[in-house]
Amino acid sequence: MQAITFSRPATFALLLAVLAGCATPQTRMPTVDSAAMQEETRKQREMVVEDYMNSYRRLQAVASRIVMSGTELCAEKVGPYYGLTAWSREDFGKEWHDVVQSRFSVSDVASISSVAPGSAADQAGVKAGDVVLSVNGWTPPAGKGAVDKLMEKLAQEGKFGMPLEMVVRRGAEEVKVSMMPGQACDFRVRLSPDDVKNAYADGQNIVIYKGMMDFFHTDEEVALVVSHELAHNAMKHIDAKKTNAMVGGLVGLLLDVAAAAGGVNTNGDFMRLGSNMGAGVYSVAFEQEADYVGLYFMANAGYKIDDAASFWRRMATTNSRAITMKSSHPTTPERFIAIETTVEEIRQKIGSGQPLKPELKHASSEMAREEVQAIPH
Numbered sequence: 001m002q003a004i005t006f007s008r009p010a011t012f013a014l015l016l017a018v019l020a021g022c023a024t025p026q027t028r029m030p031t032v033d034s035a036a037m038q039e040e041t042r043k044q045r046e047m048v049v050e051d052y053m054n055s056y057r058r059l060q061a062v063a064s065r066i067v068m069s070g071t072e073l074c075a076e077k078v079g080p081y082y083g084l085t086a087w088s089r090e091d092f093g094k095e096w097h098d099v100v101q102s103r104f105s106v107s108d109v110a111s112i113s114s115v116a117p118g119s120a121a122d123q124a125g126v127k128a129g130d131v132v133l134s135v136n137g138w139t140p141p142a143g144k145g146a147v148d149k150l151m152e153k154l155a156q157e158g159k160f161g162m163p164l165e166m167v168v169r170r171g172a173e174e175v176k177v178s179m180m181p182g183q184a185c186d187f188r189v190r191l192s193p194d195d196v197k198n199a200y201a202d203g204q205n206i207v208i209y210k211g212m213m214d215f216f217h218t219d220e221e222v223a224l225v226v227s228h229e230l231a232h233n234a235m236k237h238i239d240a241k242k243t244n245a246m247v248g249g250l251v252g253l254l255l256d257v258a259a260a261a262g263g264v265n266t267n268g269d270f271m272r273l274g275s276n277m278g279a280g281v282y283s284v285a286f287e288q289e290a291d292y293v294g295l296y297f298m299a300n301a302g303y304k305i306d307d308a309a310s311f312w313r314r315m316a317t318t319n320s321r322a323i324t325m326k327s328s329h330p331t332t333p334e335r336f337i338a339i340e341t342t343v344e345e346i347r348q349k350i351g352s353g354q355p356l357k358p359e360l361k362h363a364s365s366e367m368a369r370e371e372v373q374a375i376p377h
């Protein structure tokens with residue numbers, strides 16, 4: 001502000017003097033050796049990849065328990081299940097390929113990234129790190145889409161009561177395995193590397209963000225969010241949502257709307273994207289249903305549900321807007337109380353040995369209500 005009283009060259013000289021005075025450090029600091037820095041850069045990059053891989057395996061371990069035990073609630077969305085996931089170098093950004101391959105031995109062909117305990121793959125002795133050489137005589141391609149193509153093949157070949165023959169490379173050895181598929185809710189679980197505290201379901205996939213994984217304190221919290229997203233898919237909320245969105249003429253926004261519909265919605269990112277026009281009509285009810293049915297998925301998988309409601313208190317501390325802001329999602333106090341009530345309902349069923357199935361609306365009362373509504377007032 002003072003500068004306006006000086007002529008231009010004087011101002012410039014003063015600025016230089018000020019900058020020079022401020023910009024020169026006063027202490028004798030250690031010099032950074034460039035070879036040591038390169039080494040440290042590499043180490044930190046390895047840690048990033050390792051952290052992602054650990055999150056991924058943790059997510060898959062929890063999710064596999066839920067999809068395997070939730071078949072009754074998934075109805076016709078149940079398919080043959082081998083309990084393996086795969087990745088390749090291509091699943092990581094290009095700048096990570098070198099680290100992923102040299103440090104973690106993940107190349108451009110699909111290798112097994114996780115094996116669900118008790119699944120077909122586990123029983124057949126498949127191990128994480130196995131490189132898939134063939135599936136029923138078919139050779140998986142390398143490069144972009146390697147994992148998707150392998151997963152498509154597994155889905156195609158997967159038949160109840162029919163063993164699937166796979167050849168894998170384990171170290172220097174080639175190993176033949178024969179997997180008899182079990183069954184599970186037929187949705188893929190993915191981990192997005194983005195540092196966003198959110199999750200969503202799109203009718204086919206359950207996507208959890210790395211930022212969300214980092215927020216979870218316990219496996220029960222992982223299970224709570226996976227179960228919530230699984231419930232959206234199992235109850236076909238997204239299909240219904242798409243129909244609503246079409247009616248609203250939002251075809252171009254479908255993905256975003258689907259994300260808004262299915263999301264845990266912790267920080268409003270998807271809400272801004274999806275904006276909820278047209279598709280917002282049933283959102284709160286769908287979210288409440290995903291919370292309700294999700295707890296049944298969780299309980300069926302044997303996860304402790306007692307602290308489920310507290311998760312929403314913790315969520316409120318990081319997004320205070322969600323305490324009072326009513327949007328496509330219930331507020332965090334609403335969620336807390338509704339979940340407490342559901343936990344009590346499930347506790348009573350466990351106590352009296354009843355099957356853990358969500359309560360359905362009574363068909364006849366539903367009809368009666370429609371009749372009442374049909375009468376003009």
Ligand SMILES: [Zn+2]
Binds near residue numbers: 228262263264
């Ligand atoms: Zn949701």
